[in-house]
Amino acid sequence: MEIRKVGMVGLGTMGAGIAQLCIQSGFETVGREMTPEFAERGHAQISRFLARNVEKGRMTAEERDTALGRLTLTTELEDLAGCDIVIEAIVEQLGPKRDLFAALDGILDADAILATNTSALSVTEIAAATKRPGRVVGLHFFNPAPVLPLVEVVRGQLTDEAVAQQVYAFAKAIGKDPIVCHDTPGFVVNRVLIPVLNDAVRVLDEARVTPEDLDKGCRYGLGWPLGPCALIDLIGVDVQVHASEALYEGFREPRMAAPSRLVNMVNAGLLGRKSGEGFFRYDEQGNRVD
Template identity: 40%
Template sequence: MSRIGTVGIVGAGQMGGGIAHVSALAGYDVLVYDISSDRIEKGLATISGNLARQVSSGKLDEQVRKEALSRISGAQSMSDLAAADLVIEAATEDETVKRKIYAELCPQLNPAAILATNTSSISITRLAAQTDRPERFIGIHFMNPVPVMKLVELVRGIATDDQTFETAKAYVNALEKTITVSEDFPAFIVNRILLPMINEAIYTLYEGVGSVEAIDTAMRLGANHPMGPLQLADFIGLDTCLSIMQVLHDGLSDSKYRPCPLLVKYVEAGWLGRKAGRGFYDYRGEHPVPTR
């Protein structure tokens, strides 16, 4: 399989929807699957809204928006993904969940189809070993939000063959994204550097060195970051931040990757950031307010 015509996406959330969005704009037919029709409909509605915003801001022509939307369909069952040449799993950052998806998905796929994962931290080699096609399995890690962020990390597992890599590369190039190639080490490149910085910012809060507002202001104005690390953690999702730190800690066995106890406590409380209404900021009012 050297040419991609139809892209299947498992997961209609923020990442899956973003991948569908950019794939349709690049001219691919897209099938979006999730565990319920409600989730699929919500995901498609979000894509439609995001495309409309691009039109209203002058970044997209109305006709292009209509054509892109016409290329995206909901897949009512995994068997509908048999039509896809490339299937990208964009489920939650939980290895158990991903393994379960592959067990159900692989028997439905075209034998020649490429299976990819959007994991931001988990071993591609280990995930590939749970499939029937390790040679045609690859990591295609998009950044969030997908329509805005230009970078994609391509990660080969030990078994990924050259044709799979080249086909994935051609697909990402067609999306007009910039590729960086990472070796298959825990958290790859971006999150290997970014998440320990966020974790250190949480330790800085935990130890009382500064308040939420002080830490975020310091990094925005002192390091010229577009948003502070605690604000960014809320945007990513504190459960995702914790999962990635656990992957780093388990995979590299270095105490410097130990998740901050305060991060663990926030996740245990269900304060997962923007998506939950509370994290290091409380988003339930008109303006975000620091929670510490």
């Protein structure tokens, strides 16, 4: 089976970016959202990103129009019938993802592949909602998907070897630089990153270092492009806490549990860049103001 037509469920932050990669790379893509308004919002995000590519000389206006011509929008799941792979980027909750995969299982051809962009849920548990767990795989992009080269191809407990290889080749075909791993909490990158960021937050209190100096230490001493406090602000303090909880549930290692300092910040509404304040303060455009 060759992948020619892609289905994208959810055209939010991640889904719009992934759909953009697919149409830019020559794949007919059907984008499904819950309402026409959400679909239009996703389309607008894609158009904006592609317009920027034209401005920067990365593509011509004609190439942009051809790419946009490959995208169709729908609110009906049934319109995904005939897709060779469907990628899911809906809300990060097991129930809705399992419901979606069970429904898609009944709509798609028997050899179609189902991929989930989940960050922290078990690919194996999502796959178990279908009668084709061998054809279910994790395809974990990083934000912003059109920009960051990495994709984790995550093999669930029952994922067929051939499917993992095909999805790896597909990730390359849409311009990514994939790595392959098995389905464990946090996969590879978040498994390493989340506890390290939690360690950094604990060091703030232990060493009584300021967020500015901790970030400076990691940037100049470790060569990090961004210090841990600025990075948590960028990721979202709530997202870091949520990811920590998922990892802690999986491994029960104390350093994976969210530091109380972060939990307190979430309770106070200090979520980082998106709320205007986290460890640092930001203006409306997300630029640091202190």
